[in-house]
Amino acid sequence: MTVGVGAPFVLSQGANPAIIGALAMTAGYCGTLLTPMAANFNIVPAAILEMKDEYGVIKTQIPVALTMFVIHIIVALLLAF
Amino acid sequence: MLKLIGILIVVIGFILKLDTIAVVVVAGVVTGLVGGLSFNEILTVLGDSFVTNRYMSVFLITLPVIAILENNGLKERAVNLIGNVKAATTGKILAIYMAIRTVASALSLRLGGHVQFIRPLINPMAVGAAEAKYEEVDEEEEERIKGLSAAVENYGNFYGQNVFIASGGVLLIVGTLQELGYNVTPLDVSKGALPIAIIAVIVVSFQFFIFDGRIKSKRNLK
Numbered sequence: 001m002t003v004g005v006g007a008p009f010v011l012s013q014g015a016n017p018a019i020i021g022a023l024a025m026t027a028g029y030c031g032t033l034l035t036p037m038a039a040n041f042n043i044v045p046a047a048i049l050e051m052k053d054e055y056g057v058i059k060t061q062i063p064v065a066l067t068m069f070v071i072h073i074i075v076a077l078l079l080a081f
Numbered sequence: 082m083l084k085l086i087g088i089l090i091v092v093i094g095f096i097l098k099l100d101t102i103a104v105v106v107v108a109g110v111v112t113g114l115v116g117g118l119s120f121n122e123i124l125t126v127l128g129d130s131f132v133t134n135r136y137m138s139v140f141l142i143t144l145p146v147i148a149i150l151e152n153n154g155l156k157e158r159a160v161n162l163i164g165n166v167k168a169a170t171t172g173k174i175l176a177i178y179m180a181i182r183t184v185a186s187a188l189s190l191r192l193g194g195h196v197q198f199i200r201p202l203i204n205p206m207a208v209g210a211a212e213a214k215y216e217e218v219d220e221e222e223e224e225r226i227k228g229l230s231a232a233v234e235n236y237g238n239f240y241g242q243n244v245f246i247a248s249g250g251v252l253l254i255v256g257t258l259q260e261l262g263y264n265v266t267p268l269d270v271s272k273g274a275l276p277i278a279i280i281a282v283i284v285v286s287f288q289f290f291i292f293d294g295r296i297k298s299k300r301n302l303k
Contacts (some may be wrong), residue, residue, distance in 0.1 A: 002257050017263040021254040022243055022252055022273030029239035033232075041238075045195040045231035051224055057235075060228030064236065064288050069281055079276065 001028075015080040023080070027072040033065040034058055088114035097302035126174055133202025134256065139247040143189050150190060158283055159185075160202055169210040169225055175233050176286040183282050187244035195234055204230040213299055222296055229292060233285065239247035240281035 006024055011017050011020045032038045036058065053059065087108040094104030106127075113123035159181050163174055185192050192198050206293045207226050211218045218226070246267045251274070258265050 002254075003261060004138070009259050011261075011263065012124070016273075017258050018254075018265040018269030019273035021258055021265065022251075022270045023277065025243055025250050025254060026240055026274060026277045033235060039194075041235045045199065046228075047233060048105065048195055048200050049227040053224065056224060056228045057231040060225070060232045061235065064232070064285055067284055068240075068277075068281060071284070072277065075265050075276055075280070 003067065009013075018059075019080045023072055023076050027069060030065045030069040033061040060072065082116050084112065086115055133259075139252070143247055147190055152239060153289055155190060156198065163203075163206060169206075169215060170293050171207045171211045171229075171296070172286075172289035174207050174210050175229055175289045176201070176282075179233050179237050179285050179289075180282055182234065183219065184279055186238055186241025187278060189242075189245040189248060199230050199234050202255035203233070211296065215296065222299075229289065233289075236281055236285045240278045244271050246271045246276050 002024065008022060010020055027048065032041065036043055036055065042057045042061075043054060046054050051057070090108040090111060091104060095101075106146075110120075110123055110126065113118070113126065118126070162181065163177050165176060166173055182192065193202075205228055206224060207230050208218060211222065211226060238256070242248050242253075245251065250271045252266050254270050256267055257265050
């Protein structure tokens, strides 16, 4: 992602690469909170806690993931340029 | 085409479940030889790559320290910290755990994880706090609390881990950026990850306190 998108589109505009790198990683984690593909974090805990809804953890995480994502964009604009 | 024989060696080696490092090194050496490098040049390339990338193994130093801490009751200490909260509500407990978990992540300390910490400790404490305050917690609320208990482990883990200088994520970022020609140090990247970690603790705590508010108002309306 960094090589294909980050560097040519963002870093080339003069952004601070360390900050963008760190923010890109945690922004990616916002997505990880939402996907059943991250089974170890989202599906397994629902099973271990014997939740009725197998997607219960994901649904709980939606508001925070989306909020954090927006915050990431703001922080990137403020700190990286 | 013969130059791609290294790929063939890797594939066969993995299929036959031979020792991974041996397979990869042999593949590298053979590729070098087939590509016309002298053995000396091959060793030089291997050595240069090792030196440029060896910061990846920095995390190994942290393992003994972590082991000592874990052996000496790190988990129990965390539980104690949370248990000592006065007038505990579910939200408070989870918010405190979020802070603890994020700090632990930033220091690369393992408290347990979903199976060993959330299920046996955090979830019961969170549910227990609600039951202590409201006497009865219905199924829907219990499911919600379970969701929040699992979520807090993920939040603390994800947003805190890149504050640790030798975390896999940080080293990966440094490596990728350096390959692109940007000279960044792990310290720079960790500093970049710090604001998000702090913001995460605040945002997540909001989610917990909103939940507290909801169960409270649900009770008041009854």
